[in-house]
Structures are given as C-alpha cells and as structure tokens.
Amino acid sequence: MSAQPACLVADVATGEALRVELVGERGPVAVAVVRDDDGALHAISDVCSHGAVSLSDGDVEGRTIECWLHGSRFDLRTGAALGLPATHPVPVYPVTVDGEHVLVDVDVVHRPSEEN
Numbered sequence: 001m002s003a004q005p006a007c008l009v010a011d012v013a014t015g016e017a018l019r020v021e022l023v024g025e026r027g028p029v030a031v032a033v034v035r036d037d038d039g040a041l042h043a044i045s046d047v048c049s050h051g052a053v054s055l056s057d058g059d060v061e062g063r064t065i066e067c068w069l070h071g072s073r074f075d076l077r078t079g080a081a082l083g084l085p086a087t088h089p090v091p092v093y094p095v096t097v098d099g100e101h102v103l104v105d106v107d108v109v110h111r112p113s114e115e116n
Contacts, residue, residue: 003096003103006033006043010100014039017065019046019056024106031093032056033102034076036063042076043093043104049074050086079110 006020017034030046032055040063046056048067058068064082066073072086079092092110096103 002107003094003105006031006102006104008100009041009097009102012041012102015060017056017058017060019054020104022104022106029106030054031104031106032065033095033104034060034065036060036076038063041095041097041102043095043102043106044074044076044079045090045092047090048072048086049081049088049090055090 007018012018012033012035014035015037017032020031022029022031032044032046034042046054048055050072051069053069055065059066063076064073070085073083074090075082079089081087081089094105094108
C-alpha cells in the first residue's frame with residue numbers, strides 16, 4: 001500500500017490531535033494525526049505503549065503528546081517514550097500534505113530504539 005488520505009489539514013488545529021482509523025497491509029491501524037505547537041503535522045500510533053489507551057485524547061505540548069491516563073509523554077517525531085510510566089516507544093508514520101489533504105502511510109513504520 002502507500003500513503004492514504006487520513007483527514008483534511010483544517011481538521012487538526014495547532015496543539016491538537018485527531019484519531020483516524022486507516023487500513024494497512026496487516027489490517028486496521030489507529031493513528032493520531034497531530035499538529036504540534038509549531039504547526040507541523042505528525043502521525044503517531046494512537047495507542048499508548050503503557051496503558052493501551054488513545055493518545056489523541058491527550059495533551060500536545062511542543063513536539064510531544066502526553067497520555068491522558070498516566071501521563072506518559074512521547075516524541076511526535078520519533079515515537080520515543082520521554083516520560084514514565086511508558087518505557088517503550090510507539091510507531092510513527094510518514095505524513096504528506098497534498099493540497100488540503102493529509103496523507104499517512106501506515107505501512108512505513110519508524111520505531112526508535114527502545115533505549116531512547
């Protein structure tokens with residue numbers, strides 16, 4: 001597969017996240033499309049690696065997103081866990097903007113080292 005439409009650029013406000021369900025080669029993938037405080041768009045797994053809850057319900061600060069349940073923080077660029085209790089990263093996906101459309105390729109996954 002390749003990049004597929006996830007949402008419109010206008011659907012994601014600065015400092016906010018939007019949950020979308022996409023379909024990859026291995027089936028459904030829950031993705032959080034996030035616009036960081038600088039306005040850049042990111043796509044990250046919508047499932048916290050610690051509590052298995054939706055990251056898109058959390059708070060965006062700078063280039064991080066914080067899980068609403070236990071406060072784990074993740075780097076939006078790399079998926080690295082930056083704050084306990086999470087110790088494992090979450091996948092991030094390439095984002096392309098085509099006009100007003102945000103495209104995400106859930107079959108190309110960046111997984112940072114577990115030691116980050």
